Amino acid sequence: MKLLSLSTPDSTTCYLSSSAFLPSHSNGFQNLASTFKFSNNQARCIRKAGATKVTAKFELKPPPYPLNALEPIMSQETFEYHWGKHHRAYVDNLNKQIEGTDLDGKSLEETIVIAYNNGDILPAFNNAAQVWNHDFFWESMKPGGGGKPSGELLKLIERDFGSFEKFVDQFKLAASTQFGSGWAWLAYKENRLDVGNAVNPLATDEDKKLVILKSPNAVNPLVWSHHHPLLTIDVLEHAYYLDYQNRRPDYISVFMNKLVSWEAVSSRLEQAKAVIAEREREEERKRREEEEKSTTSEATPTPEIFADSDTD
Numbered sequence: 442m443k444l445l446s447l448s449t450p451d452s453t454t455c456y457l458s459s460s461a462f463l464p465s466h467s468n469g470f471q472n473l474a475s476t477f478k479f480s481n482n483q484a485r486c487i488r489k490a491g492a493t494k495v496t497a498k499f500e501l502k503p504p505p506y507p508l509n510a511l512e513p514i515m516s517q518e519t520f521e522y523h524w525g526k527h528h529r530a531y532v533d534n535l536n537k538q539i540e541g542t543d544l545d546g547k548s549l550e551e552t553i554v555i556a557y558n559n560g561d562i563l564p565a566f567n568n569a570a571q572v573w574n575h576d577f578f579w580e581s582m583k584p585g586g587g588g589k590p591s592g593e594l595l596k597l598i599e600r601d602f603g604s605f606e607k608f609v610d611q612f613k614l615a616a617s618t619q620f621g622s623g624w625a626w627l628a629y630k631e632n633r634l635d636v637g638n639a640v641n642p643l644a645t646d647e648d649k650k651l652v653i654l655k656s657p658n659a660v661n662p663l664v665w666s667h668h669h670p671l672l673t674i675d676v677l678e679h680a681y682y683l684d685y686q687n688r689r690p691d692y693i694s695v696f697m698n699k700l701v702s703w704e705a706v707s708s709r710l711e712q713a714k715a716v717i718a719e720r721e722r723e724e725e726r727k728r729r730e731e732e733e734k735s736t737t738s739e740a741t742p743t744p745e746i747f748a749d750s751d752t753d
C-alpha cells in the first residue's frame with residue numbers, strides 16, 4: 442500500500458491509499474495518466490500548516506492473514522524473513538530511491554512501468570516491482586486454499602489448457618524451470634502487442650486467453666502491454682528455503698495443492714475483463730465519432746468558387 446501526501450494550495454494535505462489486491466493498470470504503456478488509477482481508493486485529508494511539498498511514501502502492507510496462518514505449509518519463520526525482512530527492505534529502499542525524484546508521487550504501478558523503461562531498467566524498478574509482486578503473492582494465497590477453481594475461471598482454464606490438470610502441470614513446469622530468481626504467473630492476455638517490448642516471453646496472435654508466463658528477478662506482467670496478472674508464485678529461494686531447502690518442486694506442488702486462493706484469482710479475472718470491456722467501449726465510441734466526422738465531411742459539398750473576370 443502507498444500513502445500519497447499531496448499538499449494543496451490551501452495547505453490541506455490529502456492521503457490516498459491503493460490496494461495491490463487487484464492490478465490497477467488497464468492497458469500497459471498507453472495513456473499512463475488515465476491508465477493507472479487507484480483501485481479501492483481511500484482518501485483522507487488533514488490540515489497541515491505551511492505544507493507545500495508533494496511527498497510520497499509507500500508502506501509495507503501485511504498479508505491478509507496472520508503470519509502463522511499458512512503453517513505448516515509455509516511457516517511463520519518464513520513469513521518473518523520473507524515479509525518481515527525482504528519485503529520490508531524493498532519498501533524502505535524504494536522510498537529512499539524515489540525521494541525527490543520525478544517518481545515521487547507516482548502510484549506503484551506507474552513507478553514500475555516508468556522505471557522498467559522498455560527494458561532499459563532504471564534503479565527504482567527492482568524495488569518497486571518487488572513491492573507489488575509480494576503484495577500480489579501474499580494475496581494469491583489463503584489458509585485452506587488450493588483445490589480447484591470454479592465458474593468462468595475453470596471454463597477458461599479448460600478452454601485454454603485442455604484441462605485443469607494440464608494447466609497445473611504447465612504452471613508447475615514454468616515455476617520449476619525459471620532459472621535462478623523470478624516468478625511464474627497466470628495472466629489474462631489481450632492481443633494488443635502494439636508496444637515496443639522485446640522480452641514478452643509468450644507473445645501469440647490469439648485473442649484474449651489465459652497464458653502462463655515466467656519472469657526473471659523482479660519483472661512482472663505489468664510491463665508487458667495488455668497482460669493482466671491473475672496468479673503468481675515467488676520462486677526466489679527466500680520464499681521456500683527455510684521450509685523446503687532446495688526442493689523447489691515440492692514447494693510449488695504444495696502451493697498449488699493447498700495455498701492458492703482461487704477466489705482471489707477469479708476476482709482478478711473479473712476485474713481484468715471489466716477493464717478491458719470499458720476500454721473497448723471507449724475505443725468503439727471513438728471509432729464511431731471518427732466515422733461520423735468522416736461521413737459528415739463527405740456529405741458536405743465543396744462550394745464552387747466563381748471568380749470575376751474582366752476578360753469576358
Ligand SMILES: [Fe+2]
Binds near residue numbers: 527675677680
Ligand atoms: Fe520473495
